[in-house]
Amino acid sequence: MPIVRDPLDPKISMWHFLAFCMRFFREKMGLSLTQCGEIIGVARSTVSNMEAGRRRPQDDQMRLLDRAYGTGVFFQVLLWFARMAHDPDWGRQIDKYEEEAVSVKTYHGQVVPLALQTDDYTWACVRASKFKDLDATMTRRTDKKKAYWDKGDSLLTWTVIDEAVLARPVGGTEVMRKQLEHLLELAKLPHVSLRVVPFSSGEHMGVDGSMQIFGLEDRDVAYSGALNGGRLIETPGEVRELSITFDRIGVKAASEEASREIIEQYLERYT
Structure with missing residues (x-):
């Protein structure tokens, strides 16, 4: 039966x-x-x-x-x-979408996005978090990073960060130095685009928080970050609005080449 x-x-x-x-x-x-x-x-x-x-x-x-x-x-x-509505399984659902994604667009104005972090940088963020089991949290994040890059060039990565991310010495000088070196190496990959919104660009729409847009085979879904937990967005109209916001932030960002130069300038400060 x-x-x-x-x-x-x-x-x-x-x-x-x-x-x-x-x-x-x-x-x-x-x-x-x-x-x-x-x-x-x-x-x-x-x-x-x-x-x-x-x-x-x-x-x-x-x-x-x-x-x-x-x-x-x-x-x-x-x-x-x-x-x-609030979804108690939103974190697991985002992981699922990331596994299925063929492209990921990410903006963050406070820290280096997880996928682009070194382990030392990740550990510094974990130590500053509210989680009680730090080791388990660290393991989850490192596993997630590994799964992300294991997809190789089948996953296109577009990342925009604010210059404030580079100026904030997460984990101290040595951790930041290695983190910026890591960003420069990732920026060389043909399937990775990394750009920086310089302070000189002034105000921009990214001040409202971080975001991710997952390009799936048949549609896009998005995640909008917030202090006490973000929101998974699947409604096509809302996803489209967030995509437009990402593009408008990108207008304020430096070119890929100029962004590498900005990162190199900060690298000199941490050396």
Whole structure:
């Protein structure tokens, strides 16, 4: 006999509630996973992953489900609320998107983005964090960095940082010296673009916080950083707005060559 999987707990998050409702209505309609997949244009396994919370549905799929079930805009509204609500699994979901990404655009105005950090720089950031298990946190971050660069040139990296990142001596002079040398080495890679927004550019839209935009095979998703935890953004309109913000910050940034010169100037200060 096939293994019957228990439905997700709908009280955990709106994403779990959406997945719970997808299974509840499908079974109420007497449909198999395959039949549901035919309605929304996906494979049986994809429906199973959606109902298990391993894959997130999209607007057109929820529109087709509402039409087939006669539920008005029920599933479309559930998807909207799931995207807008706090998601306790947001960190794990971001990791998943990063694994699937073919490109990552990152802006940070305070520290070197994690993927570009040396281990000593990462450890300095971990020590200054609120996490209690520092060793476990460090291990997670170093593993994440390794997985990022293991993808090689199949992952295009566009990074913009504020000059303040270079001026802040995270971990002390020696750590910063090695970190800047590391940035210069990464900047030589053909699939990496690294640019700096100099102080002379004045005000820019990056003062509102950090951001990441993950380019997937079929769409883009984004993450907007904040002090006590950021927000994963999947709504196409919002992702597009964040992409425009990234581009507008980039307008203020120096060219790749000029950015390397700025980094080299700071490297001399730390030598």
